Amino acid sequence: MLLITKQIQQAMEGGSWIRRMFDAGIQLKKEFGEDAVCDFSLGNPDLPPPPAVADGLRAMADHAGEPFSFGYMPNAGFDWARNKLADYLSKEQGVTLQGSDVVLGCGAAGALNAFFHSVLEPGDQVFSFRPYFVEYNSYVANHGGVFSTLPSKPETFRLDPEALAAAITPKTRALIINSPNNPTGVIYTKEELAAIIAVLDDASKRNGRPIYLIADEPYRFLAFDGATVPSVLPMYDYSVVVSSFSKNLSLPGERVGYIALSPRMEGREVLVAAITMSTRTLGFVNPPVVGQHLMAAALGTQVDAGIYERRRDLMADVLRRAGYEFQMPAGAFYFFPKAPGGDDIRFVSEKLQAQRILAVPGTGFGGPGHFRLAFCVQEEVIARSYEGFKRALDS
Amino acid sequence: MLLITKQIQQAMEGGSWIRRMFDAGIQLKKEFGEDAVCDFSLGNPDLPPPPAVADGLRAMADHAGEPFSFGYMPNAGFDWARNKLADYLSKEQGVTLQGSDVVLGCGAAGALNAFFHSVLEPGDQVFSFRPYFVEYNSYVANHGGVFSTLPSKPETFRLDPEALAAAITPKTRALIINSPNNPTGVIYTKEELAAIIAVLDDASKRNGRPIYLIADEPYRFLAFDGATVPSVLPMYDYSVVVSSFSKNLSLPGERVGYIALSPRMEGREVLVAAITMSTRTLGFVNPPVVGQHLMAAALGTQVDAGIYERRRDLMADVLRRAGYEFQMPAGAFYFFPKAPGGDDIRFVSEKLQAQRILAVPGTGFGGPGHFRLAFCVQEEVIARSYEGFKRALDS
Numbered sequence: 001m002l003l004i005t006k007q008i009q010q011a012m013e014g015g016s017w018i019r020r021m022f023d024a025g026i027q028l029k030k031e032f033g034e035d036a037v038c039d040f041s042l043g044n045p046d047l048p049p050p051p052a053v054a055d056g057l058r059a060m061a062d063h064a065g066e067p068f069s070f071g072y073m074p075n076a077g078f079d080w081a082r083n084k085l086a087d088y089l090s091k092e093q094g095v096t097l098q099g100s101d102v103v104l105g106c107g108a109a110g111a112l113n114a115f116f117h118s119v120l121e122p123g124d125q126v127f128s129f130r131p132y133f134v135e136y137n138s139y140v141a142n143h144g145g146v147f148s149t150l151p152s153k154p155e156t157f158r159l160d161p162e163a164l165a166a167a168i169t170p171k172t173r174a175l176i177i178n179s180p181n182n183p184t185g186v187i188y189t190k191e192e193l194a195a196i197i198a199v200l201d202d203a204s205k206r207n208g209r210p211i212y213l214i215a216d217e218p219y220r221f222l223a224f225d226g227a228t229v230p231s232v233l234p235m236y237d238y239s240v241v242v243s244s245f246s247k248n249l250s251l252p253g254e255r256v257g258y259i260a261l262s263p264r265m266e267g268r269e270v271l272v273a274a275i276t277m278s279t280r281t282l283g284f285v286n287p288p289v290v291g292q293h294l295m296a297a298a299l300g301t302q303v304d305a306g307i308y309e310r311r312r313d314l315m316a317d318v319l320r321r322a323g324y325e326f327q328m329p330a331g332a333f334y335f336f337p338k339a340p341g342g343d344d345i346r347f348v349s350e351k352l353q354a355q356r357i358l359a360v361p362g363t364g365f366g367g368p369g370h371f372r373l374a375f376c377v378q379e380e381v382i383a384r385s386y387e388g389f390k391r392a393l394d395s
Numbered sequence: 396m397l398l399i400t401k402q403i404q405q406a407m408e409g410g411s412w413i414r415r416m417f418d419a420g421i422q423l424k425k426e427f428g429e430d431a432v433c434d435f436s437l438g439n440p441d442l443p444p445p446p447a448v449a450d451g452l453r454a455m456a457d458h459a460g461e462p463f464s465f466g467y468m469p470n471a472g473f474d475w476a477r478n479k480l481a482d483y484l485s486k487e488q489g490v491t492l493q494g495s496d497v498v499l500g501c502g503a504a505g506a507l508n509a510f511f512h513s514v515l516e517p518g519d520q521v522f523s524f525r526p527y528f529v530e531y532n533s534y535v536a537n538h539g540g541v542f543s544t545l546p547s548k549p550e551t552f553r554l555d556p557e558a559l560a561a562a563i564t565p566k567t568r569a570l571i572i573n574s575p576n577n578p579t580g581v582i583y584t585k586e587e588l589a590a591i592i593a594v595l596d597d598a599s600k601r602n603g604r605p606i607y608l609i610a611d612e613p614y615r616f617l618a619f620d621g622a623t624v625p626s627v628l629p630m631y632d633y634s635v636v637v638s639s640f641s642k643n644l645s646l647p648g649e650r651v652g653y654i655a656l657s658p659r660m661e662g663r664e665v666l667v668a669a670i671t672m673s674t675r676t677l678g679f680v681n682p683p684v685v686g687q688h689l690m691a692a693a694l695g696t697q698v699d700a701g702i703y704e705r706r707r708d709l710m711a712d713v714l715r716r717a718g719y720e721f722q723m724p725a726g727a728f729y730f731f732p733k734a735p736g737g738d739d740i741r742f743v744s745e746k747l748q749a750q751r752i753l754a755v756p757g758t759g760f761g762g763p764g765h766f767r768l769a770f771c772v773q774e775e776v777i778a779r780s781y782e783g784f785k786r787a788l789d790s
Contacts, residue, residue, distance in 0.1 A: 058452070062449075066443055069443060118403050280411075282533075288650050290686070
């Protein structure tokens with residue numbers, strides 16, 4: 001008997017490359033032992049959360065016996081949590097945000113879904129530049145939208161305003177960018193963003209409807225060599241920032257994220273109200289209560305980004321010595337080297353796996369010919385991977 | 396400029412009666428002070444969580460400094476958490492469940508959405524008997540389904556198998572029931588369930604596709620006068636139980652719930668896999684990590700149901716003396732009395748509010764002519780409400 005839909009049956013057969021490699025890793029580790037595998041497949045931050053997180057848990061425990069300690073709250077999160085986050089983001093983003101400009105959600109993923117549910121009419125288009133975070137596809141399709149990708153500039157993976165201008169139609173509703181980028185590590189400059197925004201601004205006027213610019217920024221804190229990540233909020237009326245505490249506080253399992261609206265956006269109360277209602281009607285209901293307390297306790301602290309930077313340098317050294325072509329990541333914790341021979345699926349699933357090195361084919365990100373390495377792993381693993389990388393290239 | 400969709404604009408204008416009364420309550424309390432208002436509008440459990448919850452937080456704090464303490468996990472939740480829950484549910488439901496028969500989700504709401512996303516083809520119907528929990532409507536519509544309601548038996552609010560049989564079509568995919576019921580407090584008997592299941596079983600065979608029976612059971616622990624709540628899992632191949640720890644552990648804000656599949660369902664691995672994938676693609680990603688630890692720490696304990704039972708008796712006494720007609724709730728923490736005069740919206744928003752008593756019109760649950768009182772409030776509030784109830788009736 002037909003237990004599930006045809007559509008989900010197909011989606012399951014397609015699967016996600018990231019999860020598929022995650023499962024392959026579990027198998028290899030069972031077979032050969034943890035220490036025999038170099039697992040660069042999953043962006044699961046391995047640094048422990050900052051000490052303020054444990055303090056936050058203890059403080060909550062002291063009040064856990066009170067009524068409503070874990071009770072329902074407004075669907076956008078506690079007012080005090082929104083206010084505290086708005087203060088923090090005002091400094092980070094260089095604009096003045098009120099608590100009412102921010103909606104807390106169940107991770108950045110939850111916030112994005114609530115946003116798309118609020119703004120997408122049936123058939124509305126959402127664009128992203130390739131390569132991109134594959135889950136965007138589902139988040140748009142969930143709400144009747146059509147997700148399409150655009151080419152970024154060859155070799156450099158930088159934003160291409162001309163490609164955007166050529167693709168926009170009256171049905172275009174949003175462009176989603178991710179900087180520092182997963183999987184390329186690119187940070188977009190202010191000039192690049194301005195060029196993209198000029199295209200969006202023109203088209204919004206032509207369409208008589210805003211085209212949103214969504215900046216997905218979970219890796220903002222991870223900009224190396226003193227680089228800064230420009231904020232889009234002061235640059236464009238219809239810009240929003242989506243992010244979470246999964247990476248900077250190493251809290252991905254607790255699902256706390258947010259969406260912040262540009263204070264330049266006129267009439268944004270109605271959008272905030274819609275995102276808030278969507279958070280409820282989609283079944284998220286509210287961001288997890290413990291996560292909000294931990295966010296408040298730890299806001300302003302973060303994991304040691306210097307550790308990630310040292311790993312990046314070590315990984316670059318390993319790859320260079322082993323003979324790989326790659327662009328140095330300016331931020332985030334991923335390398336996106338060229339797949340030797342050009343066939344990334346074959347290189348990852350045959351050559352690298354034979355060396356017990358786990359990576360994700362670029363095809364899984366709409367970037368074939370490359371592969372992704374997540375370097376949120378111990379330096380020892382990176383150093384040990386050299387021989388395997390070399391043999392995979394030579395084999 | 397059009398910031399949101401027309402559809403969500405309309406939905407916001409409709410709003411939810413529960414939230415509308417919640418907001419009215421905030422206003423009244425501001426104006427007259429907390430102690431001048433009797434707020435029976437929201438089912439936000441006021442009993443503190445059991446002590447095991449605070450212990451669970453402290454235990455987590457002791458390990459918060461370890462890598463991956465808050466890391467990503469499988470989308471269905473930790474294996475140890477699923478196994479522990481399966482053991483608990485095996486006893487509660489009278490069937491043998493494995494961890495692989497259970498998927499943890501972001502509250503019962505998250506689990507329901509992941510389920511509907513997995514089983515609803517476009518236009519598939521989902522039924523519920525009136526009155527019902529209004530959010531079901533959104534949870535079905537979110538995934539392309541059509542939600543419709545059926546009349547329950549007059550006066551008693553009991554299940555009506557004939558109404559179900561008459562309504563079923565080849566597009567029918569599920570019936571969702573809620574026992575003990577919000578808002579009526581009815582507990583369905585084994586005989587009632589068997590009659591409904593016979594209809595579903597016949598129709599499934601006729602349709603060549605299963606019609607699921609979804610038992611939504613957050614109030615299972617709250618059955619008064621020694622009543623028991625029969626389990627559907629041993630009774631029907633295509634039955635699932637959905638629930639959460641929002642009420643029995645007073646943890647609604649942390650968003651931990653689950654769906655459990657009948658072990659009679661052949662080939663259910665594929666449904667479990669689909670629900671798991673839907674949890675990811677809908678943006679829930681995984682149930683909150685802290686919530687899973689707290690569930691595991693507190694499973695088997697619960698808030699003192701005796702307190703709720705005393706409040707029920709007190710509320711019944713107040714309503715009886717004030718002259719209201721109602722059916723005694725057998726479970727959950729709601730009364731659903733008849734609205735004097737018949738117009739529930741007018742009675743609630745004019746007569747009761749004038750007495751600073753907050754309730755929700757039955758219309759908000761598809762049950763006009765009645766109103767809902769949530770008695771998860773202090774006995775003092777219930778006792779104090781007598782005069783207001785009396786005056787509202789006499790006015």
